[in-house]
Amino acid sequence: MSSDSPPVRRLADWDHDRLARLAEEHGTPLYVLDVDRVAANYRRFAAAFPDAHVMYAAKAHTGRAVLSGLLEAGADIECAAAGELQRAIDAGADPNTLQYTAVNPPGGDLDYAVDLADEHPGLTITGGAEDTFDRLEDRGYDGRVAIRINPGIGTGHHEKVATGKDAKFGIPYDEVPALADDLRDRFDLVGLHAHAGSGVLREDLDDHCRAIAKVAELAREVGDSDLEFVDFGGGFGVPYREETEPLDMQAVGERVREAVGDLSARIKLEPGRYVVADAELILTTVNTVKETPATTVVGVDASLATLIRPAMFDSYHPIRNVSAPDRDPHPVSIGGPCCTSADVFATDRPIARPERTDLLAIGNAGAYGYELANQFHSQPRPAEVAIEDGDERVVRRRETMADVVRVEDEAGE
Structure with missing residues (x-):
């Protein structure tokens, strides 16, 4: 499938004869995955953000066929759990390219990530609580870290995925500058991270871009010239309903760049749903x-x-x-x-x-x-x-x- 494939694939676009044959051969219920479509979706997204570092958010689908196909397409992988780190490595990812976004991480997950970073110091660990950084230091870790910010703005298709306003996710916005100063003395602070929500479509773009602009402004306050990246997460949606139009990713790219403004650090993005749905x-x-x-x-x-x-x-x-x-x-x-x-x-x-x-x-x-x-x-x-x-x-x-x-x-x- 080429990189100029349609921006959405409807059920009518699948080969029905092939689907019937697969059901006959393998029984039902049956998941049918088009790996070529996964790669095409990634390439379309990456083309809309040519200057950004685009990672795939593994939590959307950690199947080895998906991960290995995306690695072949040039994607890096963002993981939210130790198991996802392991699955990315099993699929062929270089651990030095991985980013681990820890959310209330169990001790075993932190142990795994720290041990992995000892051998692969390019691994980045993102923390969303001061406690997480203290726990990393207790384990002797002093490597690459990023701060997850709670921008106070949540977007997406359901309140359960509007992470940008959920206290579970990230450091409160006003507390980030002081924490950044502290972490620079204890770790290699390389980035900031935020994720406003999931399933963002046209009606959500204004709020999504407000969250992006807010995070970019905080990055400048913290000192973006001293950061390697500012990660604005993913969250871009797909049209589940037949009457809903897909996002124009080129236009979305322009909106995001406008919201970010001037920034010395590199933009990082983490599409998940958009790539595989x-x-x-x-x-x-x-x-x-x-x-x-x-x-x-x-x-x-x-x-x-x-x-x-x-x-x-x-x-x-x-x-x-x-x-x-x-x-x-x-x-x-x-x-x-x-x-x-x-x-x-x-x-x-x-x-x-x-x-x-x-x-x-x-x-x-x-x-x-x-x-x-x-x-x-x-x-x-x-x-x-x-x-x-x-x-x-x-x-x-x-x-x-x-x-x-x-x-x-x-x-x-």
Whole structure:
């Protein structure tokens, strides 16, 4: 896929015959990942910010196929946990290029990061609490650090992702200058970091750019000429709803540069969702169609254990009948096999009328899809198939019931 690929990929753009064949070969529910689309999304984003250092925020999707594909495309990796650091290294990342953004880090995570930095001093550790820096010093660490700032402005698609105004994230804005002076005596202070929120679209850009401008102004107050970078995070969204237009990233790049203004330090950005969301979907099979006075209930074999975002964030995901996309649309409520009313993907949504055994596709599942998959109701997690350069391969096998109970069985050995 070329770097001038469309800025959004809708469900209708996927090859339905191929999807049907993959479902037949590998069963459902099934994650289908387009690695070429991941790389194309990254290149489009990087082209909009030619002077910035663009890293991929691994928490959106840590699959090895995604990480290795992005590394090949030239991306560096930003990690929010020790496990993500390890997965980035396993995918081929040079530890000296990694950035670890610690949020209330467990002791084991800090131990891992400090040990890693002992061997790879290019690693950068970002702290969002004075306590974190004290804990690093207690471990004998005096290497590269960045301060995570709380700009007091949150943006994004849901209050649970508006991190820029959540006290959990970052040092209060007014406390940063004094902390920076202190840290310069104890560590190699190389940057500032902030993240306003996630899922930012056109209506959120004004607030997002206000947060960026506020962080840039603080960087100048702290002394940006003495900093290597100022990291403005990611958060740029994708259109989950069919009627929503995608961001014009070239225009967004201009807005961001205007908000930053003159800055001696290099701009750093960390897209996550933007890179992977529309590069993956979930295939699921209809097993039940039930007419009720209130609605037509369509039961599928995917569930909130497969994709928890609708239950967690009330998120909208497009759904398409792959088996019969041209049937007349009919309002249906689509849900999975979990014994909770939260296990619903759509309510009274017009879909080409599903019938039992039809194959449905749930779109925009690449960001925080498999990452949040779980084993609720003792459901094994699904397989994941990657498409790259025309080839297909299983990159995560389907779990079995033996996988679900393995840690209990091993504990009893």
